[in-house]
Amino acid sequence: MPVVVIHGGAGSRSADLKTCRKDYLQALSVALERAATLLEQGGAAIDAVQAAVMVMEDECDLLNAGRGSVLCRDGTIEMSAAVMRGDDRGAGAVAAVTRSRHPVLAARAVLDHTPHVLMVGARADAVAAAAGVAQREPEYFITARRRARLDDLPSDFAGGTVGAVCRDATGSLAAATSTGGRQGQLPGRIGDSPLPGAGTWADEHVAISCTGDGEEFIRSGVARHISALVAAGTPIAAAADAALAQVGELGGTGGVIAVDAGGQVALRFTTEAMPRGMRRGANISTWLL
Amino acid sequence: MPVVVIHGGAGSRSADLKTCRKDYLQALSVALERAATLLEQGGAAIDAVQAAVMVMEDECDLLNAGRGSVLCRDGTIEMSAAVMRGDDRGAGAVAAVTRSRHPVLAARAVLDHTPHVLMVGARADAVAAAAGVAQREPEYFITARRRARLDDLPSDFAGGTVGAVCRDATGSLAAATSTGGRQGQLPGRIGDSPLPGAGTWADEHVAISCTGDGEEFIRSGVARHISALVAAGTPIAAAADAALAQVGELGGTGGVIAVDAGGQVALRFTTEAMPRGMRRGANISTWLL
Numbered sequence: 001m002p003v004v005v006i007h008g009g010a011g012s013r014s015a016d017l018k019t020c021r022k023d024y025l026q027a028l029s030v031a032l033e034r035a036a037t038l039l040e041q042g043g044a045a046i047d048a049v050q051a052a053v054m055v056m057e058d059e060c061d062l063l064n065a066g067r068g069s070v071l072c073r074d075g076t077i078e079m080s081a082a083v084m085r086g087d088d089r090g091a092g093a094v095a096a097v098t099r100s101r102h103p104v105l106a107a108r109a110v111l112d113h114t115p116h117v118l119m120v121g122a123r124a125d126a127v128a129a130a131a132g133v134a135q136r137e138p139e140y141f142i143t144a145r146r147r148a149r150l151d152d153l154p155s156d157f158a159g160g161t162v163g164a165v166c167r168d169a170t171g172s173l174a175a176a177t178s179t180g181g182r183q184g185q186l187p188g189r190i191g192d193s194p195l196p197g198a199g200t201w202a203d204e205h206v207a208i209s210c211t212g213d214g215e216e217f218i219r220s221g222v223a224r225h226i227s228a229l230v231a232a233g234t235p236i237a238a239a240a241d242a243a244l245a246q247v248g249e250l251g252g253t254g255g256v257i258a259v260d261a262g263g264q265v266a267l268r269f270t271t272e273a274m275p276r277g278m279r280r281g282a283n284i285s286t287w288l289l
Numbered sequence: 290m291p292v293v294v295i296h297g298g299a300g301s302r303s304a305d306l307k308t309c310r311k312d313y314l315q316a317l318s319v320a321l322e323r324a325a326t327l328l329e330q331g332g333a334a335i336d337a338v339q340a341a342v343m344v345m346e347d348e349c350d351l352l353n354a355g356r357g358s359v360l361c362r363d364g365t366i367e368m369s370a371a372v373m374r375g376d377d378r379g380a381g382a383v384a385a386v387t388r389s390r391h392p393v394l395a396a397r398a399v400l401d402h403t404p405h406v407l408m409v410g411a412r413a414d415a416v417a418a419a420a421g422v423a424q425r426e427p428e429y430f431i432t433a434r435r436r437a438r439l440d441d442l443p444s445d446f447a448g449g450t451v452g453a454v455c456r457d458a459t460g461s462l463a464a465a466t467s468t469g470g471r472q473g474q475l476p477g478r479i480g481d482s483p484l485p486g487a488g489t490w491a492d493e494h495v496a497i498s499c500t501g502d503g504e505e506f507i508r509s510g511v512a513r514h515i516s517a518l519v520a521a522g523t524p525i526a527a528a529a530d531a532a533l534a535q536v537g538e539l540g541g542t543g544g545v546i547a548v549d550a551g552g553q554v555a556l557r558f559t560t561e562a563m564p565r566g567m568r569r570g571a572n573i574s575t576w577l578l
């Protein structure tokens with residue numbers, strides 16, 4: 001049975017989460033439906049995670065990915081994304097892109113149209129543009145909400161990366177993650193989201209998307225850690241908790257979503273909130289806290 | 290007892306390796322001595338790996354790191370490096386830098402002078418410059434040897450990344466890797482070397498530096514895979530072989546050097562050659578094939 005699990009970023013119980021509760025839940029539902037529809041029509045897991053992330057990138061500017069991304073210290077936006085396919089571990093990722101309307105599609109373009117896995121900056125946008133990914137002026141992505149925030153919030157505020165993991169009807173797995181990074185980050189900084197093995201991973205056993213304190217997720221190698229534990233027989237929820245505990249030892253918090261080849265899922269987080277949802281067959285669930 | 294292990298890149302049995310045999314061995318010996326001297330004076334593992342990599346980056350232009358890096362498809366150079374300290378998993382990395390004379394020092398500057406782990410491009414060079422890392426014009430790094438090669442060699446030729454792992458007198462571990470990437474790569478491409486968990490890793494159990502087909506090393510999450518196996522009790526040589534076997538399943542080849550907290554070492558590769566060396570106490574060994 002196809003399974004879709006998504007997150008809209010681990011973080012604090014913010015005022016937005018209360019004020020815009022319906023908008024968050026609506027975005028999650030649409031993302032789940034979009035991915036589930038694809039899977040029910042026999043679509044591949046990688047296309048489904050991509051579809052879910054596209055909704056969260058561009059149709060909801062509350063979420064920190066695509067339009068509505070948080071701002072760097074200098075008021076600019078730099079976005080990152082990754083996709084990974086479990087069957088052959090095909091992976092594509094982009095970091096510090098500023099023009100691709102859907103960073104997750106730019107990541108897919110790197111996978112499909114280059115011999116490489118990870119590309120950065122204007123060169124990555126150019127690969128995406130050549131593959132037909134819509135481009136926008138950098139200003140397109142900057143919202144009034146985020147501009148107001150840059151002055152208000154401490155630079156260590158963790159924004160809400162988005163992600164999806166799917167198991168398709170054939171049992172294949174895939175993961176995708178997309179982010180605007182960390183509010184107030186130095187331009188040129190890359191977090192865990194676009195790094196296979198840190199914030200995103202899929203193999204034959206498990207697909208994983210992470211959110212949280214990116215530096216600590218990189219230093220923990222969270223996604224590859226979970227996959228190694230799952231390959232050794234640890235249930236995915238226990239594996240996710242073990243990895244999040246290591247992040248905690250380094251002083252970080254965050255969340256993980258995962259699905260394994262048997263369709264078991266994990267939605268774990270060590271923050272106050274993590275907008276998230278799951279669809280398995282006809283059953284759909286969404287949560288904020 | 291302090292241990293230093295270094296590599297000068299996994300690759301084919303090239304003509305250079307025969308013609309310049311003495312130069313390769315000399316560079317390896319100097320790098321080992323530089324790191325060992327630091328460790329014998331009570332230096333920390335992270336300073337020792339950095340010292341070894343600095344020699345291979347700048348004092349030997351046969352090796353694909355710093356001056357003498359391979360060229361991108363358009364004839365430019367983009368360099369990447371990472372350092373990681375086992376005790377606290379402190380990590381710093383740079384990618385696609387073009388001006389820092391010692392990319393490994395730029396990586397160290399990200400660790401010491403920013404709240405981030407990975408920075409890319411001109412912003413990363415600027416962080417390094419502000420921290421006092423010497424800057425050069427991009428032309429400084431381009432040698433006649435590499436310029437001649439760009440026309441000769443197929444674009445899939447794997448260059449020779451350099452790396453070092455150390456265990457210091459207190460039992461602390463560290464790893465560093467530095468590279469000019471892959472001959473003929475698209476500008477903007479990032480390989481495994483600067484990615485903690487892919488090409489570089491250090492924790493309390495093991496320190497690892499990788500070399501080889503970067504895309505397959507990322508898709509295998511080689512370094513974090515090895516560390517997870519070692520944490521679960523697998524001896525490091527067996528863990529390195531298991532990870533290289535996974536790379537092989539994806540169609541890639543390469544090499545790994547590692548040292549564990551007990552001072553056991555692994556120098557494993559699936560290519561024809563991997564210039565490498567080890568110093569343990571007063572014993573020094575270097576090999577090319």
